[in-house]
Amino acid sequence: MLRGVPIRALWALLIAFAFAGPAPAAESAGPAAIAAEKSKAAKTSTADHTKFKALEGPFASGPEVTKACLTCHTEASHQVMQSIHWKWDTISPTTGKRLGKTRTMNSFCGSPLSNEPRCTSCHAGYGWTDARQPPPNEPSNVDCLACHDKTGTYKKIPTDAGHPAYVERKVGDKMVPPPDLAKVARSVGAPGRENCGACHFNGGGGDAVKHGDLDTSLIKPSKELDVHMGVDGQNMTCATCHTFNAHIQSGSRYATRSIDTHGKDLPKDDHDRATCESCHGAEPHKVSKLNDHTDRVACQTCHIPEFARGGVATKTLWDWSTAGKKDANGKPIFIKDDHGHLKYSAEKGDFAYGENVRPAYKWYNGTIEQVNVDDKLDGRIEPNGILTLNRLMGDATDPKARIWPFKEMKGKQPFDPELKTLLVNHVFGKDDSAFWTNFDLPKAIKFGMEYAGLPWSGKIDFIETRMYWPITHMVAPKDKALNCAECHSRDGRLAGITGVYLPGRDHFSWLDLLGYAAFGLTILGIAAHGTARLVMRKKTTGAH
Amino acid sequence: MSDATLAPAAGKPPKRAVMIYSRYERFWHWSQALLIFILTFSGFGLHGTHGLLPFEVAVNLHTTAALVLIALWAFTTFWHFTTGQWKQYLPQLSGLPAVIRFYAWGILTGAPHPYSKTLRRKQNALQSLAYLLFMVMIGPALWSSGIVYLTYPWWSHWAIGTIGLPAVAFIHTAAAFLMITFVVIHVYMTTTGKTVTHYVKTMITGYDSVELTAAEVAFLEEEKSDLLKK
Numbered sequence: 001m002l003r004g005v006p007i008r009a010l011w012a013l014l015i016a017f018a019f020a021g022p023a024p025a026a027e028s029a030g031p032a033a034i035a036a037e038k039s040k041a042a043k044t045s046t047a048d049h050t051k052f053k054a055l056e057g058p059f060a061s062g063p064e065v066t067k068a069c070l071t072c073h074t075e076a077s078h079q080v081m082q083s084i085h086w087k088w089d090t091i092s093p094t095t096g097k098r099l100g101k102t103r104t105m106n107s108f109c110g111s112p113l114s115n116e117p118r119c120t121s122c123h124a125g126y127g128w129t130d131a132r133q134p135p136p137n138e139p140s141n142v143d144c145l146a147c148h149d150k151t152g153t154y155k156k157i158p159t160d161a162g163h164p165a166y167v168e169r170k171v172g173d174k175m176v177p178p179p180d181l182a183k184v185a186r187s188v189g190a191p192g193r194e195n196c197g198a199c200h201f202n203g204g205g206g207d208a209v210k211h212g213d214l215d216t217s218l219i220k221p222s223k224e225l226d227v228h229m230g231v232d233g234q235n236m237t238c239a240t241c242h243t244f245n246a247h248i249q250s251g252s253r254y255a256t257r258s259i260d261t262h263g264k265d266l267p268k269d270d271h272d273r274a275t276c277e278s279c280h281g282a283e284p285h286k287v288s289k290l291n292d293h294t295d296r297v298a299c300q301t302c303h304i305p306e307f308a309r310g311g312v313a314t315k316t317l318w319d320w321s322t323a324g325k326k327d328a329n330g331k332p333i334f335i336k337d338d339h340g341h342l343k344y345s346a347e348k349g350d351f352a353y354g355e356n357v358r359p360a361y362k363w364y365n366g367t368i369e370q371v372n373v374d375d376k377l378d379g380r381i382e383p384n385g386i387l388t389l390n391r392l393m394g395d396a397t398d399p400k401a402r403i404w405p406f407k408e409m410k411g412k413q414p415f416d417p418e419l420k421t422l423l424v425n426h427v428f429g430k431d432d433s434a435f436w437t438n439f440d441l442p443k444a445i446k447f448g449m450e451y452a453g454l455p456w457s458g459k460i461d462f463i464e465t466r467m468y469w470p471i472t473h474m475v476a477p478k479d480k481a482l483n484c485a486e487c488h489s490r491d492g493r494l495a496g497i498t499g500v501y502l503p504g505r506d507h508f509s510w511l512d513l514l515g516y517a518a519f520g521l522t523i524l525g526i527a528a529h530g531t532a533r534l535v536m537r538k539k540t541t542g543a544h
Numbered sequence: 545m546s547d548a549t550l551a552p553a554a555g556k557p558p559k560r561a562v563m564i565y566s567r568y569e570r571f572w573h574w575s576q577a578l579l580i581f582i583l584t585f586s587g588f589g590l591h592g593t594h595g596l597l598p599f600e601v602a603v604n605l606h607t608t609a610a611l612v613l614i615a616l617w618a619f620t621t622f623w624h625f626t627t628g629q630w631k632q633y634l635p636q637l638s639g640l641p642a643v644i645r646f647y648a649w650g651i652l653t654g655a656p657h658p659y660s661k662t663l664r665r666k667q668n669a670l671q672s673l674a675y676l677l678f679m680v681m682i683g684p685a686l687w688s689s690g691i692v693y694l695t696y697p698w699w700s701h702w703a704i705g706t707i708g709l710p711a712v713a714f715i716h717t718a719a720a721f722l723m724i725t726f727v728v729i730h731v732y733m734t735t736t737g738k739t740v741t742h743y744v745k746t747m748i749t750g751y752d753s754v755e756l757t758a759a760e761v762a763f764l765e766e767e768k769s770d771l772l773k774k
Binding site for chain 1: 595598718
């Protein structure tokens with residue numbers, strides 16, 4: 001508990017700095033309704049947003065709110081526009097390759113290209129309708145509220161390129177009322193789990209689909225589920241570890257640190273806390289033998305025995321090759337499994353799910369070789385015909401590599417067998433080519449590839465893919481960490497890890513054979529000798 | 545068997561029950577035996593031969609017992625040199641064939657042991673050689689590879705991608721197999737005395753019947769009477 005105090009104190013400071021604008025005019029009391037809105041941040045912050053004139057509203061749109069925010073937070077948009085949350089575009093620090101959501105392929109929907117208004121609903125801005133171009137370069141297009149809303153009423157409509165509803169709208173089967181933007185604007189505070197989770201818990205098109213260790217169970221988790229975020233424990237938010245410097249987050253799947261030799265992040269430091277070592281250091285165990293593991297085994301490997309532990313199943317397989325089936329009446333088919341999960345969808349194909357999944361373990365040095373939408377697949381497809389979309393680099397001989405846990409995502413997705421590239425599937429749109437409207441794959445692909453400006457031979461085949469998602473959230477309490485024999489045994493969790501001698505798992509077969517044989521033959525020899533002694537003694541005694 | 549069977553043959557000095565294994569030697573022997581048993585049991589558990597101990601328990605037991613045994617060996621080595629007892633382990637290759645012949649055949653036909661214990665030479669030629677092997681080869685192979693393994697964190701950065709750790713494991717495992725083979729032979733050999741339990745009793749009480757020269761008898765009676773069994 002002692003550890004919690006400075007962290008809370010640090011938070012209070014952080015919030016104070018983040019939301020301290022110029023002192024508001026003292027007279028601006030505003031209407032009684034506004035005064036009643038007591039912003040949580042105001043308790044610790046030097047600024048009470050309910051007292052700002054600029055936030056009285058009304059606001060007709062998101063960008064209008066942003067303009068109001070910028071009247072005080074003059075640099076906020078410029079900062080956000082440098083971030084990956086805005087750009088969806090980054091250079092891998094290890095491979096130098098240009099990556100990002102609009103280029104790099106995944107085994108879920110594939111590519112946001114030609115599907116923008118839907119996919120860009122998770123963009124940290126408004127109105128990005130053409131992902132072939134950078135996001136609209138206007139400071140008011142930055143969405144402050146997605147991350148800073150504290151009312152819980154601000155939601156981006158899934159199909160509106162990042163905008164919330166401005167009039168009552170039907171989303172799925174539900175009518176969604178428009179949020180009171182002025183009230184939302186006055187509520188702002190430090191991002192909570194539900195802010196980040198709105199996108200990150202729902203990646204891949206739904207709750208828990210993508211990551212496996214991030215889903216809505218983390219909005220109000222128990223410490224059993226996540227020892228850091230548990231509301232009955234440390235109650236940390238995402239940003240407690242994913243610290244932000246000028247709106248740039250620390251921690252990224254495009255630039256993972258497999259090992260953090262920098263260690264503890266101190267107050268006068270880089271404010272980059274997205275590794276376990278940032279708080280726990282490199283030798284965190286009281287039992288020194290356990291510290292002997294930290295050079296080669298990632299913390300997560302032992303401390304996250306399973307993922308998808310919060311009662312929400314994660315998708316483990318997505319097979320696009322079966323998509324598009326219709327019943328006798330020409331209606332697209334949807335089939336649910338016993339748990340109510342869609343196991344077949346005419347829109348998307350076959351699915352499989354997993355809860356409490358044991359991770360796959362691999363050497364990983366922080367470098368991932370990703371496949372981009374325009375990459376030739378020659379030389380990347382393994383002899384068994386499987387394409388790994390994000391190849392994890394590193395092995396036992398690499399000092400930067402550690403054994404890491406991963407969610408292994410299995411996919412089967414459209415590719416061009418002639419030009420050897422993956423294909424862009426135009427799934428969503430109010431046109432007659434979108435797959436989810438017409439269920440005509442060649443037509444959807446043609447549209448998608450033309451939209452992306454990429455060559456296509458006209459042929460479609462399906463390729464089996466794998467994708468590896470580093471598991472790093474849902475850290476279990478320490479008494480639930482793996483015990484030694486989970487790995488130190490003949491067929492343990494690390495049975496597939498090569499290049500290291502693991503006591504309990506490994507042995508030299510011929511030495512063992514020789515050793516057991518020597519021991520066994522010795523016992524046999526002794527037995528024979530002993531028997532001979534007994535028999536001979538009887539004979540000699542008998543002779544007397 | 546009674547003392548009558550030990551009646552001295554003509555011309556041979558009389559045998560006397562003398563303390564041949566001092567209290568320290570017996571303490572050393574039996575604590576070493578216990579530690580080797582613990583190390584074998586926990587070690588082969590760690591190796592995956594049996595699963596009777598949780599891995600963590602086996603690690604702690606093995607490490608603790610190993611450190612205690614290394615300390616015991618260090619002290620015993622010191623003891624051997626200060627007391628001059630180290631000379632007991634000098635090999636006497638000339639006596640070896642006779643002893644081997646005895647254990648291979650003579651023991652079956654009731655032939656007498658070609659070697660008799662004296663105060664200055666407590667072990668027969670084969671025993672000396674076996675114990676020497678134990679003390680200069682099997683033991684050091686185990687403790688040196690064990691210490692190298694225990695200090696792995698100090699050299700791990702250097703060993704990445706090398707056969708360092710597997711080599712240590714190989715030496716340790718190979719020596720462990722030699723150790724258990726030695727132990728079963730050693731235990732069986734304890735049954736080859738006058739009675740099946742004679743040697744074990746000797747190692748417990750410390751006394752054995754030993755041929756003494758007249759001078760030794762005189763010396764012991766005069767100076768070290770406590771070493772002679774009354």
